Amino acid sequence: MPKCTIDGKEVEFKPGENLITVAKRAGVDIPVFCYHPGLTVVAQCRMCYVEVEKMPKLQTACSTNAAEGMVVKTNSENVKKGRAGTMEFLLLNHPLDCPICDKSGECDLQDNSYGHGSAYMRHSEERRTYVDVDMGPVIEKNMNRCIHCTRCIRFGDEIAGIREMVAVKRGNNVDITTIDGEALKTEYAGNYADICPTGSLTLRDFRFRKRAWMLKKTASICEGCSKGCNIELQHEGNVVYRTIPRENLEVNKYWMCDEGRFNYHYTQDETRVLEPRWNNEKTSWEDSILAVKTALEGKKVLFLVGTDLTLEEMSAIREFTGLYYPGSVLQHFGTPGIETSAQDQPADKILKMTSKTSNLRGAEKLGIVPHNPRVDHDFSAAVVFTGGRAVLPELGHAIQVGVGVFLDKDHQTAKYQHILPGLAYTEKDGTIINHQGKEQKLKRAILPRGRSKSTAEILMLLANKKTKVGVA
């Protein structure tokens, strides 16, 4: 591999890699604003200056590819002066309202200002101000904070496949806005807030709910569809506040869809069933378990597992049914119309898949067959396991036991004689297999809520011979 030298360190590089990437490998962070590894390079912000031997001018590292024998300095006096100049320019018209800005604490402008700017201001002219447009439900715009990096424009153009963010006017008056001031249309709008290096585009869903630095972060996987976008769940005090995408070049690159991003809300819905229920009355776990066991005794049972469950959960259920309900039927359900992974197709040109559950491939791997509502099954009791995302099947009048995540507002709960509350994807560890066949790990971000229990524990209770029927 060819080599170049960055701040005295020799580094190998692949031809075509830019100096930002190569420097990072050498442990050198070059400050950037407009550069984003998932977007085209425009070299507009002029923050990433470096000095390249034999080149008289400072070069922008984002638009300079490493070359054999290239000698780069990222911290010379010249570079520092250049960066400080850019920082000063960027802050001339910036409101500096960090205390009331939602980006504060995770803001590139703030970080780079501390790192490379000056504590003093020479500017005494009046600041430029803009009128903001209403960008719709996902994103809040605050144009005064914008540094015109055009990441948002490029995201729309290049990733979301929709030209909705644009630059209008020119020079000092450039306004970064939507075409004709319309609301954003993309179903991937949340990414605008992620990539905006300032508080100019913030997530309405998250604004003012928590300061960024108070959040704890757990790397996990989105359960919104079979894509399995890599995410970070951000939470505090056992409450999830936000989901952001995590880089995985083989799966979701740097992005996620809004459906997946805001999916976590149902797990914290106030109508979520968090205590065992028996005929729509709250009850104790002991009573519930006994009642369920009684109800199932001697019956031909249909066990249904949602393809929103983890591999571990499905396999425990399979083992359980084989051991304790031999002769029963075990099937999976999830997205109506998408019963096999062969039917699961890209739902758009970006990320979304048609299977709206995460683990269809997992169910198939375990040999579980799809539930076919059109075929009459000869059963007198049904137990439905769900993570909360799978679309619950219509089961007629058989005794229904629900295990997992149920919401009263979905108007399904009343149909279940028994509900045993389980864990949502934010509350458990486990493995899911995405549409590509890639095994990925869910990580527990927060503790179980209410009196809900893990699938494994519920199965254990149901299997326990000591729990006798009729004992209160």
Add this chain to the structure above:
Amino acid sequence: MSVEANTPVTKLFEPHFWKDSNRKLEYYLDKMDGYKMAKKVLTEMTPDQVIDEVKKANLRGRGGAGFPMGMKWSFIPKVDKPKYLVINADESEPGTCKDRQIIRYTPHALIEGIIIGSHAIGCKHSYIYIRGEYAREAKLLQEAIDEAYAKGYLGQNILGTQNTLDITIHRGAGAYICGEETGLLNSLEGKRGEPRVKPPFPAVSGAFACPTAVNNVESVATVPFVMRMGGDNFAKLGKIDKSGGTRLISLSGHVNKPGVYEIGAGSMTLRQIIEDLGGGVWKGRKLKAVVPGGSSAPVLSADEIDVVYDVEPLQKVGTMMGSAAIMVCDDTTDMVKLLLRVTKFYAHESCGQCTPCREGCQWMESILHRIVHHPHDGKAKPSDIDMLTDIAGNIGGKTLCALGDAAAGPVISFIKKFRPEFEAYVRGDVKERVRHA
């Protein structure tokens, strides 16, 4: 060095200026040997032979950077993709009005140049990007193009050969930045007139992502003369190394005879141009300053004008030839106000995509505005002067395109050379302010 006595031709364009009928095809055919070279090139010469001739001619780009034309054409890769010759008729650098002369009076030289250049780089469709304000010129040019189509010099099987060449005029909407070649290409493609990050250079990925040469009107209109005279003879019109042929100079400001003049490249000093061609400073006044290459060129003071007027000598004295537009300032010129005006232009014309230019140019304008319009109320401070220089230093050489340099150069040079005027302003010494320098 003086022009050799036996050189028959010393001016290529100027003799044909100022008469409307000269723009007609018959004139070009009768009086200027028109389209013979196009025919010869298409039938007898390979592209490489054309490029070699242009290289021998030492023909430098007339758009501003003075880049050797032959070299630029030789960069166009021989790949299986459409290739474009795009003519830069944006002529927006303040003070520049030479391309307008060519379009008005010798448009067929441009068209023949396009035919020859297109052969050299393999172009089948050439675009002329003309500034929006040149409405009349766009019309005249279209008339000339129509004449050429009618005669079969353009279109299919041009000049009786197998070659195809179309020319389309694209009118700009009035942005200076669309004269920068990549801003021009974006505008041509219907995008915002914003310069592109380079590399890739237009030679590799230009118009519609295909190999493209962007050339100034004068550069291309000169090519038929190169072919007529032969590269070597053409080169000899230039009186200095590396610059062949003649240069059209737009002389304006406080001279007795402003106008567009043609000189052998490097054949005169700046003083000779002002005195011999321009008839000296007007109204019997004294010279104070000269902006030698369009408003972006760093200013020269009165004692710096004994410099040969060409690319390298001007570079040596810290300025540039640019678009060869000379602006002369007499001793009543208020250099602070002039700098405000120039700075305002660049701030207004900044496309706004890169930080130092978008923010810095406006800031410099605001400071200069304070200095000029608030000399008495303490809003302008002595420290503003050095701050301006420092800000300009943070813009120059640091922007995505050369507009940043164009904005920074005047600020740095005006303050360096006429500092007492700036100091008088910030002192509130209005009577004194012009006398200095």
